[in-house]
Amino acid sequence: MERYGLFIDGAWRPAENGETYEVLNPATGKVVGQSADGSEADVKKAVEAAHRAFPEWSGKTARERADILRRAYDQIVSHKEELAKIMTLEQGKPLAESRGEVQYAADFVEWSGEEAKRICGETIPASTPDKRIWVHKQPVGVAAAITPWNFPASMITRKIAPALAAGCTVVVKPAQQTPLTACRLVELFHQAGVPAGVINLVTGTNASAIGNTLLEDERVRKISFTGSTEVGKILMKQAADTVKKISLELGGHAPFLIFGDADLEQAADEVVANKFRNAGQTCVCANRIYVQEEIADRFSEILAEKTKTLKMGNGMEEGVKIGPLIDGDAAAKVEQHVKDAVDKGAKVVVGGRRISEGNVHFFEPTVLTEVNDDMLILEEETFGPVAPVQTFRTEKQAIEMANNSRYGLAAYFYTKDLSRAIRVAEKLEFGIVGVNDGVPSTAQAPFGGFKESGLGREGGRYGVEEFLETKYISIGLK
Known part of the structure; x- marks a missing residue:
């Protein structure tokens, strides 16, 4: 010791x-x-x-x-x-x-x-x-x-x-x-x-x-x-x-936008890497996943399948991808956010359960769909392994939804359209923007946020x- x-x-x-x-x-x-x-x-x-x-x-x-x-x-x-x-x-x-x-x-x-x-x-x-x-x-x-x-x-x-x-x-x-x-x-x-x-x-x-x-x-x-x-x-x-x-x-409350022309497999891989790293206990992980309507069902299916493969457990064990939450307060907040979302109409596609025994607290990697703006999970930083998916129709709407937060640390989006990539990157009110990149942090780049x-x-x-x-x-x- x-x-x-x-x-x-x-x-x-x-x-x-x-x-x-x-x-x-x-x-x-x-x-x-x-x-x-x-x-x-x-x-x-x-x-x-x-x-x-x-x-x-x-x-x-x-x-x-x-x-x-x-x-x-x-x-x-x-x-x-x-x-x-x-x-x-x-x-x-x-x-x-x-x-x-x-x-x-x-x-x-x-x-x-x-x-x-x-x-x-x-x-x-x-x-x-x-x-x-x-x-x-x-x-x-x-x-x-x-x-x-x-x-x-x-x-x-x-x-x-x-x-x-x-x-x-x-x-x-x-x-x-x-x-x-x-x-x-x-x-x-x-x-x-x-x-x-x-x-x-x-x-x-x-x-x-x-x-x-x-x-x-x-x-x-x-x-x-x-x-x-x-x-x-x-x-x-x-x-x-x-x-x-x-x-x-x-704090951060990062949006992750998936446009209709995105490579859905690659985008889902990046969402998983971004969202579930450190059991979602990062200030730059995706807290709000916005997916264009025409691809929302397919993307949610892909994301759910990839999330199901994540092994939860002691971080010292081989193959574990999701470790514990830091304490009971952290677990209670995640549980509250999921319950509030479900009570207001969200659907649990994968996970959704808190597993606590004594002072050990885990929460299953979770995907929620049919999420709306009235839910706590879209208002507050969850700091846990929960991926809430909401839909949007147009590029303009997606940008407005992303920027509708008092936070402005990190934002991400996936698209194959170069012109859209430039437009959206410039309009997002965040200090860090990942374009087709869910893990942009590196020692030589400036890390920090806008707003609060x-x-x-x-x-x-x-x-x-x-x-x-x-x-x-x-x-x-x-």
Whole structure:
């Protein structure tokens, strides 16, 4: 069983209060680890360590920071299997998905390290011959990264790798359900040569107390958060008191449009890969599947047949495609959405049942048809393995249905018509659009949303920019 403390100023230590908590496997309900239960006092120590380390780390050359990040990438890749098993044990996703996430997490480290060498300023022509105008980029300072349980490796590296590349130091607060992956990752960064104080990790069960301490501290100049829109709004208000830079990757309610000319087999394969990954517990998975009327029956049949083949169970077992939901609250929400839909006229084509025993909760991969706008499932993010199918008649109607949401993170559609592809992609009000692509996420592209799905971008050079300040320097010549 893994046992970890807090990582502060280059060393593992117990929480100030001496408290710990158990980490459970959501597929079995058994204890798989133990983590320190940090408090406000620990956060203050972590911020102090990051603040002390900032001048030296930010003073390193881009090449020096890039070299350390390259070694961190190598460490993560060489420990891929170990990290994947830790992730599956504490989070529940199938082992094959965990392996894929570890590589995805490593890719952010590699890409950010290379971007460190491409942080450039600018020279602007002055208005008079006796002046020069320089634009200088410099790291914002101490950054706090608050990460979710559904992607416990990649959501950390997507934040801390660009922060380190920019020259920032960081304090990480992972989700209480999945601290072990975070602890092992931080250990590998340390082994790669990241100096003491540059990365600090505070785990704990009192997320609001830890978050409040980070937000109140004036030395923390940047907050990067991935989680619900509701919590993101609270953080946004709190960050205003000290006017921190803030990046928010929040909820999604992704539409997936299937036009009449689409390759239905290929489109159904992409819907399954998109919708049922991580048991539907992703912010970019399809929550609203809109299918053109003339192909709706056939597409629903194909989707149902493919969904029936998905094996549900413990993610450590061979062939499992659908793992458990993270907890009872998650299962109750999925169950509520399905019941509400059925009560209002939806038809369960496949699945539809919650399977719970003690603190272990599964939900069958489910396809619903005859869905309408009055149902909760089309209004709220389900965060579970349920694919609701609704029909549309025209391209204009499909776009209106897709955009009819306060969220704007990701959207997808399938068509063979190039002109339609361009029209629809441009009109969808979402930060990420997959055209004949249900899995577009990659380390080098900007990830983020419109509307209430967040602020800022993560990935590629856009992710590094989030951790930089722009300074204008005017020089008078004598």
